Amino acid sequence: MAVADSHDTHDDHHDLYDHGEFIAHHFDSAEQQFDSGKLGIWLFLVTEVLFFSGLFVAYTLYRTNHPEVFEQAHVFLNKYLGGLNTIVLLFSSLTMALGVRAAQLGRNKNCSVYILITMVCATMFLGVKAVEYSHKWDMGILVRSAFNLTYTHPTPTTEIGKALHISDYLVYLCIVPALLLAGFLAASVISKLINKAMLAKFMVAMAITVSGYFLGVVVGVIFMSATDAETGSSHASVIAEQPLMLMASTQDEHDEGDHDEGDHDKAAADPNHEGDHADHEEHFGSHPADGGEASFDAHHPDPSTLSRDVGIFFSIYYCMTGLHAIHIIGGIIALAWLYWRSLLGHWRTDYFGPVDYVGLYWHLVDLIWIYLFPLLYLID
Amino acid sequence: MSEHHDDLPAFCHPVSTKLLFGVFFGLIGLTVLTVATSALGTGLGMPPAFAFPLAMVIATMKAFLVCAFFMHMYWDKSFNVLAFLSSLLFVTLFIGMTMMDTGEYQPTIEAFDINNLANVEVSE
Known part of the structure; x- marks a missing residue:
């Protein structure tokens, strides 16, 4: 966004047009500047849609050709947790829209509050996502090349993980937010000490934003343990059935392409051992950890179709949700900039473009999630 | 729909808070609906073949609400x-x-x- 110097040097224009503080000199009017920016952001959103469409193509292609994989894989996603995240994101869209309205009316203080709530929702979304990701990584549900489904939850080795009974991966995913939180708190104290009141306020707001992430982690952990029984995304009883279901439906598929991947033989069931279902169930029931896995391994030198296919579903899942999460992070940075400008009181009835444009971007991120949620979580 | 303020420039259309909250609750309702149909759909006798089109129709309705009102397309x-x-x-x-x-x-x-x-x- 081009910002003109506050002292307009084009005196000849002054008679004809009312150039506000932020109306760039190459625009005739505030309206022309606003419309140009708006067209620009819409064109950017077009490129964003096309950017994501590549992943939607991958999804469509794979789901059309291998519908059974999606049937098998979606049970590992907790649809209630996904639903919770959808609502968090929708709420952030509401506060964003309210923030745009506040900016349009020149109410800078209201705008800053709405933007802060939007940022907190955004980080909360990421916190819930971190719980989901770490839960899957614990079970060995990774992208296709690293997919190694064991259903086990390794006992935490980090001190924090042990103390709180949470996954090591979740602890690792909290390191950067924890550093950011400490950094923003320190920055706010320093700003206070050097009498930069507005900067201190901004840093406190950033600290609140980052705490939203930890709120999301806490909510996610509680929500996941509460809904696990229903969705069966981690309970051993339901999981024990999964390999059987997967085997049954992949019996006649021999479209395994890669035989050079060492991780297959560990991962899952042999399509050729139909008669051993009872055995497998027993193994899984009594030895949820390595014992069951080892007996599977012994039975199955042939890499399983299942592990490859389910792994590709999760490759698609991680790419789509990961790219979406990167957009959320980008959105938070843009929102932080808006927050700062709200504190400075920049918005007026004829100058609110940046809030409107970032708002459009934020709604697009929401829009993409609106489609990702049923496509990934609600397969039945 | 959008409020009329005589003192606002022509390109400034603040959307009424009433409408924004209405759209938000509509979106929440549709989210609950799509999760409920996914969780209970087949149990209530819905053919499995309907599940995917239904989820997509609901998602598109949500997308319409977001585009039209949150993204101001209606006035754009x-x-x-x-x-x-x-x-x-x-x-x-x-x-x-x-x-x-x-x-x-x-x-x-x-x-x-x-x-x-x-x-x-x-x-x-």
């Missing part, structure tokens, strides 16, 4: 709306053309699989 210049919606045309082309071509290498893949499978069985 029609050229902007056209520009954005044209991207959907290209997405459709992208997916459609790719789908038409998915069978192209299927015989090669099948031949490869048969060879590989044969090798595995021999090696055992």
Whole structure:
């Protein structure tokens, strides 16, 4: 966004047009500047849609050709947790829209509050996502090349993980937010000490934003343990059935392409051992950890179709949700900039473009999630 | 719909808070509906084949609400709306053309699989 110097040097224009503080000199009017920016952001959103469409193509292609994989894989996603995240994101869209309205009316203080709530929702979304990701990584549900489904939850080795009974991966995913939180708190104290009141306020707001992430982690952990029984995304009883279901439906598929991947033989069931279902169930029931896995391994030198296919579903899942999460992070940075400008009181009835444009971007991120949620979580 | 303030410039259309909250609760309702139909749908006698189209219809209704009101498309210049919606045309082309071509290498893949499978069985 081009910002003109506050002292307009084009005196000849002054008679004809009312150039506000932020109306760039190459625009005739505030309206022309606003419309140009708006067209620009819409064109950017077009490129964003096309950017994501590549992943939607991958999804469509794979789901059309291998519908059974999606049937098998979606049970590992907790649809209630996904639903919770959808609502968090929708709420952030509401506060964003309210923030745009506040900016349009020149109410800078209201705008800053709405933007802060939007940022907190955004980080909360990421916190819930971190719980989901770490839960899957614990079970060995990774992208296709690293997919190694064991259903086990390794006992935490980090001190924090042990103390709180949470996954090591979740602890690792909290390191950067924890550093950011400490950094923003320190920055706010320093700003206070050097009498930069507005900067201190901004840093406190950033600290609140980052705490939203930890709120999301806490909510996610509680929500996941509460809904696990229903969705069966981690309970051993339901999981024990999964390999059987997967085997049954992949019996006649021999479209395994890669035989050079060492991780297959560990991962899952042999399509050729139909008669051993009872055995497998027993193994899984009594030895949820390595014992069951080892007996599977012994039975199955042939890499399983299942592990490859389910792994590709999760490759698609991680790419789509990961790219979406990167957009959320980008959105938070843009929102932080808006927050700062709200504190400075920049918005007026004829100058609110940046809030409107970032708002459009934020709604697009929401829009993409609106489609990702049923496509990934609600397969039945 | 959008409030009328005489003192606002022509390009400034603040949307009433009432409408924004209405849209929000509509979106929440649709989210609950889509989760509920997914969780209970087949139990209530809904044919499984309906699940996916229904989820997509609900998602599109949500997308419509977000676009029209949160993104101000309802009040926006029609050229902007056209520009954005044209991207959907290209997405459709992208997916459609790719789908038409998915069978192209299927015989090669099948031949490869048969060879590989044969090798595995021999090696055992």
